[in-house]
Amino acid sequence: MEGEQSVELIRVQLRKQRALAGMNQEEFGKRTNYSGSTVSAVETGTRAVDLPYARRADEILETGGLFESLLRTAQRDGQPAWFMPWLKAERAARQLRCFHPTLIPGLLQTENYARAVLRFDDTRPEQEIEQQVAARLERQEILRRERPPQLVAVIDETVLRRADAVMAEQLAHLLRMAELSHVHIHIIPARAGLHVGLSGPLLLARLPDGTWVGHLESQLGGEEADTEEHLATLLARWECLRGVALPEDLSVALIKEVESQHGPQ
Template sequence: MTAVRNLDPSASPLDYYGSELRRLREAAGLSQAQLGSIVFCTGSLVGQIETTKKVPTRDFSERVDAGLGTDGMFSRLVGLVLRSQLPSWFQPYAEMEARATFISTFQPQLVYGLIQTEGYARAILGARTDEDLDGRVAARMERQRVLERSRPPATWVVLGEAALHQEIGGKRVMRRQLQHLLALHQRKWLDIQVLPFEVGEHEGLTGSFNILRFGDDPDIVYTEDFIQGHMTANPESIQEGSLRYDRLQAAALSVRDSAALIARVMEERYGEQPESDERSMA
């Protein structure tokens, strides 16, 4: 008989999720295979989630809630689980990002995390290692739920034109990513500008940065190096970051002209891509 791994529910949100899934499945008199059949997955996947070898997705959690009649418990818990999969140094920023009422971001080379497609995010996060890649991608997709709220944060994104040309994940992935940017153009609370190559030297040459604003709390500037992120509410840093961002916005193309450039790059550089683009399946 296969030994059942005992979990410490207090060890982490993932351990708590797994132990509760096992407890409630057994209370319902279901095997892993039977629950898998109910929620349209394999019994093996249920077992891997119960033993924390796999990270649950929001879709899985919603199906388990429906299958076990758990009144949304797993759908509420999965947010904590997925946030815990973010790098420990990034989690404080993610918590502040989820509370912000206004987000401004400048990204010179990559599309901002909150507006990445799953394929694009998978290619970026898997560039160095594919260890627990599914969990890390799910965590990034979970962050994007902040933009789905009834009153999402007003979000302004300035992308360097290089972000449109840097081929991430293959041509098919890039086409879908640029299509996604164009679709976001219709959202009331989100604007995207592109800083074109022709601008030359500009205020963002030192790298990407984000500014978070809140209803009552002080503003925050966030930057990253290749090791970790840095947040500060220092008034001088906020003033400097805000000034730089204003100048980047002024130098960038208008929202309408930015959409036109995105569409042009999408057609000229990425065109219609065949379904057999293997790199996009990574």
């Protein structure tokens, strides 16, 4: 795959630039605040190259952002073709709307939660999973921009109450994200019963020119929704979702209540 080839190029260049700087793996690890074993794992491919590592390597090796740029390109190349139109819209969006009936939306997932979700496909190699985890975390960088998009996420209460080892950490992360002025989280309470969101996931992005783009996912992939008729339907369904969801303050209170039932992290 093109993405895998790009990642291998990064590893080759990391080894080359480190050697040119006259540092072995232990010395480089000390300079970058990583262990020598971690440096070895990154360079041999048993540990994924993530953005913090790439940025630190750029600083120490004085490569002017080379490794961060290469990594971002590799992560884009590693995404399935059907997802690329949505990624482009997501990066350009001024406003984002997201709902998934059974999962925490990707932009709000922790690293461990994302890894658990990506392991649903038990035929996927571990290295590929780690690359996809890194790509998902990279997507979340848009929320840390100087001028980030407004994100409104609707989550079903049943998603919060799944008994899983990663949920305590995930709930704490949701509460931290809810403190950001541009992130708005609304929970659909269990008492709402059946609602339109149970038909499937829904993503909407409002672009700088005011137009909307929608994205729908299924077991086999996803498709873009950009016709006037389809967008009108999705926007109407979004309003129905918001209508049955709790306001922000009650949503945060519910997340805190569920978090307390998961026990200490």
